[in-house]
Structure formats: C-alpha cells, structure tokens
Amino acid sequence: MNNFLFVAAENDALANCKAGGMGDVVRDVPRQISERGDKVHVVVPSYGRLHQNGLFKTHLNFNLRGLPYTAELYEVKPKKELPNIVHYVIHHPEIEAGGIAHIYHDDPKEPFYTDAIKYFIFCTAVAEAVKKGSFGELDVIHLHDWHTSLMLFLREYHQEYINLKDVRVVFSIHNLAIQGIRPFDNNYSSLKNWFPEVPIDYMALMDYRYQDCINLMALGIRFADAVHTVSPSYKEDVLLPSSPPEFIGGEGLEKDLQKADQEGRLFGILNGCNYKNVNQEAKGEIYRNTVKALFGWLQQEDKKYKADFLAHTGEKIMEYVGNKPKFIASSVARLTEQKFYFFKRSPEAFVEILKKLEKADGIFMLLGTGAPEYEELFRELSYEHKNFIFTNGQSEKLIDSIYLESDLYFMPSLFEPCGISQMLAMRNGNPCLVHYTGGLKDTVHHMKTGFCFAGDSYDEKIKNMLEAFDMALDVFQNDKPTWKKIQEAAKRKRFTWKKSVDNYYKLLYKLD
Template identity: 80%
Template sequence: MNNFLFVAAENDAIANCKAGGMGDVVRDVPRQISERGDKVHVIVPSYSRLHRDGGTLKTRLTFHLRGTTYSAELYEVIPKKEYNNIHHYVIHHPEIEAGDIAHIYHNNPVEPFYTDFIKYVIFCTAVAEAIKEDAFGSLDIVHMHDWHSSLMVFLKTYHPAYESLKRIRFVYTIHNLAIQGIRPFGDNYSSLQNWFPDISLDYDNLMDYRYRDCVNLMALGIRLSDAVHTVSPSYKEDVLLPSSPPEFIGGEGLEKDLGQAENQGRLYGILNGSNYKNIRTAKKGNIYRNTVKALFRWLQQESKKYKADFLAHTGEKVMELVDNRPKFIISSVARLTEQKFYFFKRSPEVFIEILKKLQKVDGIFMLLGTGAPEYEELFRGLSYEHENFIFTNGQSEDLIDSIYLETDLYFMPSLFEPCGISQMLSMRNGNPCLVHATGGLKDTVEHMKTGFSFGGDSYDEKINNMLLSFDEALDVFQNDKPKWKKIQSAAKKMRFTWEKSVDEYYKVLYLL
C-alpha cells in the first residue's frame, strides 16, 4: 500500500474550506487514490476555525522559527463524506488566521502576501515536523498544491532538521501561476531571513529573476520538486512561453524555470477530471424560484446592506420572468476577476452587443458571482441599464445547480484558464459552452462539435471572433435544431474522469 500526503491551502472534502478549484482537486484526487487501495492523508491550515467543530487533537508539534520555539497542534477532522484510507487534518496555530477571502486568504493590497506568507511558513514547518515525527506513518509521496505549500521543498532541501524528508518524492501542482507568493529575503517581518535566521540562504537558487532581493515561492516549487504538474496539457504549452498581456497569458515571468523543468523531464500537463458520480442534483424548472430565494436570504444579511437596493432590483426583474419565460438562456458562474471577465471590463460595448442580440431572440444573460469591487460595480451598472441581464451578485449552491441544469449556452470568456471546471459541469448536463480557446478550455471544448470557441492573434481579433462565435451559436440554436441537439449530445457524452487523470498521475508524477 502506497502512502500519500496532500498539502494545500484548501480542501473541499471538509466543510468551509474552499475558495476555488484547488479545493475540488484536493477533495477528488485522494478519493480516486483510495479507490486503488492506497492511503491518503490530507492536511490544510485550520485558519483558527476548522479544528473547533469535532476536531480530535492528534499531537502537539514543536519547531523553531524566528530563533524561537513554536508550538502548533495537529487535529484530525471529520470530512463531509467518509472514504476508506483517507484521513483529513488541520494545523492550528493562533497566527494562522482566517483571511477576508473565503475565510482563507488575506488580501494585503499595500504589501502583497505579507500575512499569507507568515501563515504558510508556520503551516509548512509544522507539517514538516509532523512528517519527521511519523504522524502520517512512512510516506511515499508528498503532493503539494500552489505556492502556499511549496515551502515544504525549501525545508527538505535547506533545513538541517528536515533532512529525513529527502527520501520522499515531492510532487508540485500549479493551479494558478499568476499568484506566486513573492516576499523579500530580509529587512521585513514577513521575510525569509526573519523566519529562518539560522539557514544560510542560497540566493541564486531562491531568488525571483525579476525582483532579485525577493524569494518567489511559486518558483521554488517549480525548481525544487521532483515532478511539476500543470492542470491541462495546453496550459503546459502556454506557460512555457512568456506572457504578453492581454493578448496572451503564459509563464508570468516563470517560463525560464518551467522550461528548465521541461528540459529535465520534470514538467507534465495532465487535465483535471470532473465528478460523474453522486452528483448533487437540482430539479428542472426552479431557476427563478432559486434566484428569488437566494435574493431574499441575502437581503436579510447585514454584510449585504450596501447593495440591498440592487438585490431588490434583481428580484423585481426575475419575477417578470416567472410568467414570461425567456426562449434562450446564456449564463456564466465565476468569481468576478480579470482572469474571468477581462474582455467585458475592457470592452463593455461588446457585452452590450451580446445583450442586444439576445433581446431579438427573447433571450437573457444570467451571471452569478462576487469578486473584485470594480467588476461588481460594472455588472451592477449594466444590470440597471439592460432588462435582459440578470446579475445575481452573491453565492448560492442551489442557484448554481439550477443555472448549470437549465442554461442553453454556458459562456466562459476567460483571459487564461489553467483547466476550468465550469465548462465540464455544464457539458455534463448536455449544455454547450462558448469559450476562449486557451489552456484547459482548448482541451475540453471543440468548436461546432461539443460547443463553440473563439481565438485570435490580437485583442481586437479575439473580440471580433467572440461575437462571430456567439452569432454562430445563436444561428444553430434558432435555425438548425438537429445540429444543436447533436452538439448537446456530444457535449454530454464527453467524460473528463478523475480515474483517467490519476492513471497518468501514477505513471508520470508518482512513478508508482
């Protein structure tokens, strides 16, 4: 039996521990490993809250940071669903606090990563200590996720107390290359020298090539891990090339490191899977009811008072649809960020053009999400101005399920997309997607076969092609029902299974 440890910032197998797609992966891959009869331990920070609800104290961990003795607690916690051979843990230390993003990450606009760096230094050192003390038994593989866990390979490589970790294979998955965890080497409380004063720093191997007085923790994971993994084959090809925003988002300054990993045979692109078993199901016909329910719930929350007028305005628009159901629904569900909606922020006139085209066919655009204030403001403004744009500015699982079930065309115009899960969820329900042909979207949606896509060599070309693809989709829906049904059926038949992905993991990442 092989023995794994997954180290991450998020884990959706336990309640209230997810901000993005990483949480899904850290939930699903261990389940697939357990089905093979292997053993998995999954560990995340407690964020001063996750250990409280039924956590069992396993051990106290003592280690040295900042020239002083630190003590943290390892708790085993109860998952949402029990699986054989999977154990879930959290590390509690008072300085590992809940952030303002999903009660996980901190947003430090003045000094990025200041607070999160401190949290994940304490977390990773506590995990290294737990491995050293055999808290998880004898491990074969440690699988790290994004920069929050990459300090594990720094400790393994440079910290004399954790020499014993060198016998284990360390695998590193990149979920979001754009968020890199860059901090100064010294002269700052949140710096590498402050937390590890006894380690002689190998500046050449640790520095960010652009900011030479800084360490880049994303780069560290790429440089020091035994295998590096991007979450789709096309995204792997993208990141080997330099970024040229907004036309192209590639290696984000780390293409040299990724190129070296590729030349050394350590870099692999394997598509994430999607879940096709035990799916949380919604009833058809509840999309407007679930929207109104969500709106009433948010109206009662103190934190939503600043947008109460807007929520009421949305409710009024939705009530109109109950008796006058639209003939075509296009939808998007996403965090409102540059990655997801840059095209609409830069060219709102294109979004308005889409709404006008929809109006002619009695169609609506439904967008659900929260995120960056400037994106929320943009979409709230557009909602006031356009009758057929329903912007649900909040989060509701029931409503998300209804949107995926009842939409006619799912729209995903991401600027870049390492893998993407939304298109898989939509296709699972037999709903075609319209996507920007980048990263994992290129690997999952085929134009006019399983959906619709657009690309281009320049920004203007991409925008023009987006409208052309939208016109094509609308034309097929209205004028060629057999073709539309064929695309729906082909989308529904696509299977991006975790079984297939984890087969690849075992072969090339884990070497098992």
C-alpha cells in the same frame, strides 16, 4: 499499500474550505487514490475554525523567528467518510482566516504579506508532523500551489527537515499568476525574519524580476521531483512568455518551466470532473432558487452595502417567473481579470451580446463575487439592461440550477489552466462558448461540443467572440438538429478522474 500526503490551502472534502478549483482537486484525487487501495492523508490549515470539532492528535513544536512555536494537529470529519482517507487541519492562532472565502487575505498594499506568514507557519508545522511520523512512512508528498512550496525550502536547506529528502515530492500548479513573492530580508513577512538560522541561497531562490525577493511559486517549480500543470495545453502555454492581453503564458517563470521540461519533470495532465452522486436541483427551479438566494443574502449583515442592488435583481427575476425567456446564456465564476477581462476592457462588446439576446427573447445570467471593480461594472450594467440578471453572491443550489437550465454557458477566460465550469456545464448537456486557450482547448471543440473563439490581436479576439456568439444563437434558433447534436456530444464527454490519476501514478508519482 502506498502512503500519500496531500498538503494544500483548500480542501472541498471539508465544509467551508474552498475558494476555487484547487479545493475540488484536493477533494477528488484522494478519493481516486483510495479506490486503488492506497492510503491518503490530507492536511490544510484550520484558519482558526476548522479544528473546532476535530480530534486532537498531537502538539507540533518547532522554531520560527528564533522563537519556540507550538501548533496543533487535529483529525477532522469530512463531508463524506471514505476508506483510506484521513483529513487533518493544523491550528495555530497566527494562521487566521482571510476575507476571501474565509481562507485568503487580500493585502493590496503589500501582496502576500499576511498569507506568507500563515503558510510559513503551516508548512513548518506539516514538516514537523512528517518528521514525527504523524502520517506514517510516506511514499509521496503532493504539494499544491505556492502556499505549500515552502516545504521544498525546508527539505533543501533546513537541518531539522532533511528527512523530507527521503520522500518523492510532487508540485501542482493551479494558478501560475499568483506566485507568493516576498522579500528575503528587512520585513516582518520575510524569509530571513521567519528562518533566521537557515542560510539563504539567493541565486537559487530569487525572483528574476524582484531580485531581493523569493518567489514561492518558482521554488515549487525549481525543487520538486515532478511539476504538474492541470491540462496539457496549459503546459504548452506556460513554456512561452506572456504578452498580455493577447497571450498569458509563463508569467515570468517560463525559464524555470522550460528547465523543468528539459529535465523531464514537467507534465500536463487534465483535471477530471465528478460524475458520481451529483447534487441535482429539479428542473424549473432556477428563478425560485435565485429569489431564495437573494432573500438569504439580504438578511446578511455583510451584504447590507448592496441591499438595493439585490432587491433590484429580485424585481427583475420575478418578471421571468411567468414569462420565461426563450434562451439563457450564463456564466458562474469569481469576478476577476482572468475570467472577465474581455468584458471589463470592452463593456460595449458585452452590451452587444445583451442586445443580440434581447432580439432572441433571451437573458444573460451571471453569478459571482470578486474584485470590487468587476462587481461594480456588472452592477451598473444590470441597472442599465433589463435582460442581464447579475446575482452578486454565492449559492450552490442556484449554481446547480444555472448549469442545469442554461442553453449556452459562456467562458471568455483570458487564460485557463484547466477550468472546471465548462466540464460541469457539459455534464448537463449544456454547450459552452469559450476562449480557445489552456484547458478550454482540451475540453471544448468548435461546432462539436460547443463554440470557440481565438485571434492574433485583442481586437480580433473581441470580433471573433461576437461572431461565435452569433453562430451559437443562429444554430439554436435555425438548426435544431445540429444544436441537439452538439448538446448530446457535450453530455457524452467524460473527463474522468480515474484517467487523470492513472497518469499521476505513471508520470508524477512514478508508482506504475
């Protein structure tokens, strides 16, 4: 039996421990490993809350900032108990919950200031737990994104944790744009402050653009035994330099990624999607679930600032309860540059889409929260356009209803490492309209399972996006057999975790 340790900032196998797609991966891959009869330990920070009903396992003692630190390891109950998977959290008072999904901090003045401190403590505690044998003898440690790459620094340079060299360490990139860049020195949240006893190899650790800083994402790419992007096409994208907004590629790390590729350490393996025990809302609940979600949010103290807007959305949705639209286009996503740059920069293109929908007696439903300037833009557009329903919050039931009842799922991502939304929409036989980039290239095929747009310049992309939307509406209205064929082909597509994890074993874990 092989023994694995997964180390991450999020794990959706636990309640309230997810901000994005990484949480899904950290939930689903261990399940697949357990089905093969191997054992997995999954550890995430407690964020001051997840340890509360946990079973205390051990104290972890280590030094940081020249001072003794003690963290606590707890075993915790997952949402669903499965054989061979044990879930843990690490608690320390300085590992606090942030404002983003009660996980990440947003430090606009000094990016990563608070998060770097949290994950410095977390990674050192995990390294100490490995050294103590808390997870048994390990064959593979699988790290996820910059939050966990510090374990590779400890493995490479810290005298206390040289034992980590005995274990194969794999690093998955979920979001290359978020890199965890911190100063080497002269800052409370700097490498030297937290690890004063460790000699710093500046050349090996520095960020190329900010040479007085460590780049924690680069650290993962440079020092892991295998590096993994979450789709094959995204692997090809990141080997090239970015030239935004036309193309988002390696984000300044393409040289590191090219080197990893030349050394045979870089692999693009598509994420899977869950097709078992899917929570399904009953059909026809979309408007009811919208109203329920809105009432729930209106009662929350932290939503008071947008109470007027939530009430406005409620009024709009009531009009459609008895007078259903003929066509629903939808999007569910965090409101960020990655997901909606095209709409933010060219709101007139989005308005054009709303007008096209109006002629077809259609509506556009958008659900999400995120960057304040994106929320603001969509709230304004919602006040101006009757057929734009913007539900500015998070609700699992409503998300399920949107995936189930939309006619067209819209995903105009500027870049997309893999994307899960398009897979969830397709699982329900819901054709997608996507920007032909990264993982969207590997999952949606034009006029076969959905609709795609691309272009050599920004203006061309916008023009092609509108044309692709016209084409989708035209097929829906005037060519029902083709529409049905596309729906059925989308529903038949299977992006299974079994297939992905078979490739993990062969390429990343080297266990086949």
